Amino acid sequence: MTYINGGVCAAQGFKASGIHVGVKTHNTGKKDLALIVADNICNAAAVYTKNVVQAAPILVTKDHLKNGKARAVLVNSGNANACAPQGIENANKSCAALAVELGIDAADIIVASTGVIGQKLPVHVIEGGVPQLVQELSHTGSQDAASAIMTTDLAMKELAVEFEIGGKSVRIGGIAKGSGMIHPNMGTMLGFLTTDCTISSAMMQQALIHATNVSFNRVSVDGDTSTNDMLSLMASGLAGNDEITSDGADYQIFLAALCDICTEFAKMIAADGEGAEHLITCTVRGTKTEAEAEALSKSVISSTLTKAAIFGADANWGRVLCAMGYSGVEFDPAGVSIAFESAAGQIIVCEHGTGLNFDEGLAEKILKEHDVTIDITMDAGKAECTCWGCDITYEYIKINGDYRT
Amino acid sequence: MTYINGGVCAAQGFKASGIHVGVKTHNTGKKDLALIVADNICNAAAVYTKNVVQAAPILVTKDHLKNGKARAVLVNSGNANACAPQGIENANKSCAALAVELGIDAADIIVASTGVIGQKLPVHVIEGGVPQLVQELSHTGSQDAASAIMTTDLAMKELAVEFEIGGKSVRIGGIAKGSGMIHPNMGTMLGFLTTDCTISSAMMQQALIHATNVSFNRVSVDGDTSTNDMLSLMASGLAGNDEITSDGADYQIFLAALCDICTEFAKMIAADGEGAEHLITCTVRGTKTEAEAEALSKSVISSTLTKAAIFGADANWGRVLCAMGYSGVEFDPAGVSIAFESAAGQIIVCEHGTGLNFDEGLAEKILKEHDVTIDITMDAGKAECTCWGCDITYEYIKINGDYRT
Numbered sequence: 001m002t003y004i005n006g007g008v009c010a011a012q013g014f015k016a017s018g019i020h021v022g023v024k025t026h027n028t029g030k031k032d033l034a035l036i037v038a039d040n041i042c043n044a045a046a047v048y049t050k051n052v053v054q055a056a057p058i059l060v061t062k063d064h065l066k067n068g069k070a071r072a073v074l075v076n077s078g079n080a081n082a083c084a085p086q087g088i089e090n091a092n093k094s095c096a097a098l099a100v101e102l103g104i105d106a107a108d109i110i111v112a113s114t115g116v117i118g119q120k121l122p123v124h125v126i127e128g129g130v131p132q133l134v135q136e137l138s139h140t141g142s143q144d145a146a147s148a149i150m151t152t153d154l155a156m157k158e159l160a161v162e163f164e165i166g167g168k169s170v171r172i173g174g175i176a177k178g179s180g181m182i183h184p185n186m187g188t189m190l191g192f193l194t195t196d197c198t199i200s201s202a203m204m205q206q207a208l209i210h211a212t213n214v215s216f217n218r219v220s221v222d223g224d225t226s227t228n229d230m231l232s233l234m235a236s237g238l239a240g241n242d243e244i245t246s247d248g249a250d251y252q253i254f255l256a257a258l259c260d261i262c263t264e265f266a267k268m269i270a271a272d273g274e275g276a277e278h279l280i281t282c283t284v285r286g287t288k289t290e291a292e293a294e295a296l297s298k299s300v301i302s303s304t305l306t307k308a309a310i311f312g313a314d315a316n317w318g319r320v321l322c323a324m325g326y327s328g329v330e331f332d333p334a335g336v337s338i339a340f341e342s343a344a345g346q347i348i349v350c351e352h353g354t355g356l357n358f359d360e361g362l363a364e365k366i367l368k369e370h371d372v373t374i375d376i377t378m379d380a381g382k383a384e385c386t387c388w389g390c391d392i393t394y395e396y397i398k399i400n401g402d403y404r405t
Numbered sequence: 406m407t408y409i410n411g412g413v414c415a416a417q418g419f420k421a422s423g424i425h426v427g428v429k430t431h432n433t434g435k436k437d438l439a440l441i442v443a444d445n446i447c448n449a450a451a452v453y454t455k456n457v458v459q460a461a462p463i464l465v466t467k468d469h470l471k472n473g474k475a476r477a478v479l480v481n482s483g484n485a486n487a488c489a490p491q492g493i494e495n496a497n498k499s500c501a502a503l504a505v506e507l508g509i510d511a512a513d514i515i516v517a518s519t520g521v522i523g524q525k526l527p528v529h530v531i532e533g534g535v536p537q538l539v540q541e542l543s544h545t546g547s548q549d550a551a552s553a554i555m556t557t558d559l560a561m562k563e564l565a566v567e568f569e570i571g572g573k574s575v576r577i578g579g580i581a582k583g584s585g586m587i588h589p590n591m592g593t594m595l596g597f598l599t600t601d602c603t604i605s606s607a608m609m610q611q612a613l614i615h616a617t618n619v620s621f622n623r624v625s626v627d628g629d630t631s632t633n634d635m636l637s638l639m640a641s642g643l644a645g646n647d648e649i650t651s652d653g654a655d656y657q658i659f660l661a662a663l664c665d666i667c668t669e670f671a672k673m674i675a676a677d678g679e680g681a682e683h684l685i686t687c688t689v690r691g692t693k694t695e696a697e698a699e700a701l702s703k704s705v706i707s708s709t710l711t712k713a714a715i716f717g718a719d720a721n722w723g724r725v726l727c728a729m730g731y732s733g734v735e736f737d738p739a740g741v742s743i744a745f746e747s748a749a750g751q752i753i754v755c756e757h758g759t760g761l762n763f764d765e766g767l768a769e770k771i772l773k774e775h776d777v778t779i780d781i782t783m784d785a786g787k788a789e790c791t792c793w794g795c796d797i798t799y800e801y802i803k804i805n806g807d808y809r810t
Contacts, residue, residue: 053730053738053758083726083738083758117723118760227727304709304797305805312806318522321488322632325458333458333488353458354490355523392709394799400710401717 001257003264007142007158010173011196013039013236016141018148021129023115023122024078031148033126034175035098035133036073036192041108042234044070045205047212049229055080056087056121057111058230060095064107068201070234071108073192074098075149077177081113081121082227090123097127101134110232112190114151114177117227146175149190152399153177155272159264163257165250168241170197172254172261178219178269189216189269191231193261196239197254203244207255208233215262218294218387219270220302233258270388271370275395278310279371283386286378292329293385299327300374301389310372311391315340315363317349320374335379342369406662408669412547412563415578416601418444418641421546423553426534428520428527429483436553438531439580440503440538441478441597446513447639449475450610452617454634460485461492461526462516463635465500469512473606475639476513478597479503480554482582486518486526487632495528502532506539515637517595519556519582522632551580554595557804558582560677564669568662570655573646575602577659577666583624583674594621594674596636598666601644602659608649612660613638620667623699623792624675625707636667675793676775680800683715684776688791691783697734698790704732705779706794715777716796720745720768722754725779740784747774 008016016036024032046065048058064070074094081087091111099106113121136144146158160173174193199207212231237243244251271279282300284293300306303323309316317338324336333353340347344366349358366372413421421441429437451470453463469475479499486492496516504511518526541549551563565578579598604612617636642648649656676684687705689698705711708728714721722743729741738758745752749771754763771777 051727051730052732052734052736053726080723083723083755083760085759117721117727118755120760227723227730308802308805311802314806316522318485318488318632321458322456322522325456325632327457329457331457350488350523353488355488355525392802394802397713397716397797397799397802400713401719 001161001163001260004160004162006160006173008036008145008173008175008192008194009139009142010160011171011194011236012238013196014194015137015139016145017133017136017138018141018144019129019133019136022125023076031144032076032078033129033133034075034145034148035137036145036194037102037137038071038234038236040236041069041071042236043068043199043201043204044110044232044234045201045208046110046230046232047208049227051227053083053227055082055113055228056084056091057081057113058228060088060091061110061112061230064109069108070110071104072098072102073110073112073232075112075190075192076126077114077149077151079113079115079119079121080117080228082117084118085120087121090121093123094126097130101130112228112230114149114190114228142173142175149175149177151177152274153272155268157265157268159261161257161261163253165197165241165253168239170239170241170254171195172257174261174265176265176269178272189229191265193231193233195233195235196237197235197244198237198239198241199235199244199254203246203251204233204235207258210255211258211262214259215266218298219266220298220389267388270390273390274399275393276390277393278391280310280374280389280391281371281386282374282376283384284376284378285384286380287383288381290383290385293383294387295327295329296324296376297385297387299323301387304392307389307392310367311393313364313367315349315360315367321350331378331380337377339375340366341373341375342366342371344369406566406568406665409565409567411565411578413441413550413578413580413597413599414544414547415565416576416599416641417643418601419599420542420544421550422538422541422543423546423549423551424534424538424541427530428481436549437481437483438534438538439480439550439553440542441550441599442507442542443476443639443641445641446474446476447641448473448604448606448609449515449637449639450606450613451515451635451637452613454632456632458488458632460487460518460633461489461496462486462518463633465493465496466515466517466635469514474513475515476509477503477507478515478517478637480517480595480597481531482519482554482556484518484520484524484526485522485633487522489523490525492526495526498528499531502535506535517633517635519554519595519633547578547580554580554582556582557679558677560673562670562673564666566662566666568658570602570646570658573644575644575646575659576600577662579666579670581670581674583677594634596670598636598638599641600638601641602649603642603644603646604640604649604659608651608656609638609640612663615660616663616667619664620671623703624671625703625794672793675795678795679804680798681795682798683796685715685779685794685796686776686791687779687781687794688789689781689783690789691785692788693786695788695790698788699792700732700734701729701781702790702792704728706792709797712794712797715772716798718769718772720754720763720765720772722760726755736783736785742782744780745771746778746780747771747776749774
C-alpha cells in the first residue's frame with residue numbers, strides 16, 4: 001500500500017470542487033461550499049454522530065443512503081444547519097438545487113454541514129453558488145473541496161492510498177475536517193472518502209464501521225461529540241476487481257487500506273485540534289482486552305489536566321495515572337509503568353505505580369517536541385491500543401470563547 | 406436552619422489549627438498542615454474518591470474508620486502522597502507522630518493529603534511540625550485549618566449551620582478545599598465536617614453518602630476525578646439530642662442540614678475552580694427522572710466548549726444542546742428550551758429545540774455576570790436537577806501547564 005496524491009479525486013471516476021459562496025460571513029473569501037461528484041451512480045455507506053441531537057443534513061443523508069447508493073456529496077462550512085429553523089427544508093433545497101444542475105436524483109446526494117449551531121442556513125446563498133460549484137468540478141479539485149469544508153482547521157486534510165486486489169490497482173482517497181468538538185464517539189468530524197474498488201454497499205458499511213472504530217473513535221480534542229459528524233464512502237467500481245460481497249482475502253486487503261487511511265486522517269485531526277501545539281499519542285500495552293487498553297488510553301488523551309501538562313511540557317505523570325484511574329477499568333496501580341517519548345528521547349517516569357527520580361531537563365526537552373507519546377505498560381495481559389489527542393492551550397480558549405462572533 | 410460563624414469549630418467539642426511546616430516548598434510561608442481534634446472520641450464516617458488509583462492516606466483512613474470512630478483529622482497540602490514511594494508508611498508515620506503528641510490511638514486519626522502526585526511525602530517535615538500544630542489548637546482555629554488545606558484555591562472555604570433537633574440546638578460545621586481535578590464522581594475535593602449531633606456512625610455514613618450525591622457529585626471543574634478526595638464527618642454528641650439511630654424525623658432534619666451545607670461547599674468549590682471567572686449553575690427541569698436531569702445537567706457543566714463559551718460571554722446555546730445530546734440520555738430535541746439568566750436579566754435563546762432571534766447585547770450582559778445560570782426546560786416529565794461548574798479560562802491553562810514547578 002502506497003500513499004499517493006490526488007485526495008478525494010485519486011480513485012477513478014470522481015471529480016471535486018470547492019468555492020466561496022458566502023455562508024462564512026466573517027471570513028470573506030474563504031471557501032465554504034464543497035462538491036464531490038461521481039461519473040456514475042456509486043455504492044455508498046456512511047457512519048454518523050451518536051449525539052441524540054442530530055443536524056438536519058444528517059437526517060436527510062440517512063434517508064438518502066437507505067438504498068446504499070449515492071452520486072454526489074455536497075458540504076457547506078460556516079453553518080451547521082443543526083437546531084436551526086427550517087433545517088430539513090433547507091438541506092432538501094440544497095440537494096434539489098444541485099440535483100437540477102447535475103441532472104441527477106436529489107435522493108442520490110450526501111449532504112453535510114459544519115459550523116455554528118442554531119442559526120438558519122442561508123440556503124439562497126448555497127443555491128446561488130451551485131452553478132459555479134458544478135462548473136468548477138475537476139479531477140484536480142480535491143484541495144479546493146478540502147479547503148471548503150474547513151472551519152477552525154489550520155491544515156487542509158486530504159489523503160489517498162493505492163493498493164492491489166486480485167492484480168487490479170485499487171485506490172481509496174478522501175478529504176476530512178476536524179478541529180473542535182472532537183471526541184471518540186463515532187463521528188468526531190467530517191470525512192468524505194471515495195474508492196474505485198468494486199464492493200457491495202453492505203461490505204462498505206461493515207468496513208466503514210470497523211475503520212471508524214479503530215481510527216476516528218480513538219481521537220479526542222475536547223470531549224465534545226458534535227451534532228453534525230459524518231464519514232461517507234462512495235465506490236465507483238472502476239478498478240475492475242471482482243466485486244467484494246463477503247468477508248475474505250480481498251475484503252481484508254480493502255479493510256486494511258481503509259483502516260490505514262482513516263487512522264492517518266484521525267491523527268491529522270488530532271494534531272490540528274483547535275489551538276493545539278502538540279499531537280499526543282497514548283499507547284497502552286499489557287491489558288487483558290483491547291477494549292480495556294482503549295478505555296485507558298482514551299481517558300488519558302481526554303484528560304484536561306494531562307492535556308494542560310503537555311502544553312506546559314510538564315512531565316506530570318500523576319495526571320496520567322489519575323486519568324487511568326477514573327477510566328472505568330479496574331487495574332492494579334502497582335502494575336503500571338509510564339514513559340514519555342518523542343524525537344528528543346525517552347524517559348521512564350513511573351515504574352510499578354510509583355514515581356522515579358528522573359531528569360526533569362530531559363523530560364521537558366522530550367515534551368517540547370510537537371509529537372509526544374505517552375507509553376503505558378501494564379502487566380495484566382497481552383492486549384494493547386493507541387489513541388490520539390492534543391494539548392489544551394490559550395488559543396483553544398480564545399477560539400472557543402468567541403466562536404460565533 | 407441558620408448559617409453561623411465558626412466553621413469546623415462551630416459544633417461543640419472541636420478545636421482546630423493550621424500552620425506552615427514546609428511541605429509546600431514553592432510557596433514559602435503558606436500554611437500546609439491542618440489539624441482538627443475532638444475533645445472526646447467521636448462517631449465518624451467518610452466517603453472517598455472512586456478513582457481506581459487511591460492515595461495512601463485514603464487507604465489508611467479507610468482502615469482507621471472501620472470501627473466508625475475517630476478523634477482527629479490531620480491534613481497536609483503540597484503533596485498528595487499518591488503513587489509515591491513509602492506512601493502507606495509515611496501516612497502511618499504522620500498519624501503516629503500526632504498520636505504521641507495528643508496521647509491518642511493512631512487508629513483514631515483521619516489522615517488526608519492534597520498536592521502533587523508521585524513525589525515522596527516529606528514526612529520528617531510533618532513530624533517536626535506536629536508539636537506546634539497541637540500547641541496552636543483552639544476553638545477559633547477553623548480559618549487556620551481551612552487555609553492550610555488549600556492548594557490552588559483562591560478562597561478559603563469554611564461554613565457552619567445551626568438547627569434544632571428535639572428542642573436541642575445542633576450544629577454542623579466544616580472546612581473544604583477544591584479547585585482543580587474536580588469532577589462529579591464522589592470525592593471531588595477534601596472536606597472535613599464536624600457536628601455535635603448525637604448520631605450513630607451508621608446513620609452518619611448513610612447521611613454523608615446521600616449528601617455527597619446531591620452536592621459534591623453535582624460539581625465539575627475539569628472532569629478529572631482525583632486520587633485523593635475525601636469527605637469526613639465527626640460527631641461529638643455534645644448537642645444532647647436523643648441519639649439518631651434510624652431514619653425518622655430527627656434524621657431527616659439532620660440530613661437536610663447536612664445536604665444544605667454540603668451544597669453550599671460544592672458551589673464554593675465550583676466558583677473557585679482553577680482560573681474560574683464564572684460560577685455556572687445548570688438546572689434541567691421536565692425530565693422523567695431526577696437521574697436523567699442530573700446526567701443532562703452534568704454533561705452541560707462538564708462541556709469544555711460550553712465552559713469556553715461562558716468564559717467569552719458568548720450565548721452559544723448550540724453547545725449546551727450538543728452537550729445534552731451526548732449525555733447518554735435519550736430525549737427529543739424538539740422538547741428542549743434553553744435560557745440564560747443572571748443578575749442582569751434573563752433571555753430565552755432556544756425554544757422547542759430551535760434557535761430564537763435574541764438580543765445579543767443583552768445576552769452578553771447577562772453572561773458577563775459572575776454567577777450565570779443555564780435554565781433548561783424539557784417536556785418529558787416533572788423531575789429536575791441542578792449541577793454546578795465554572796468556565797475554563799487562560800488562567801486554568803496557565804495553572805495546569807505548569808503545576809509542579
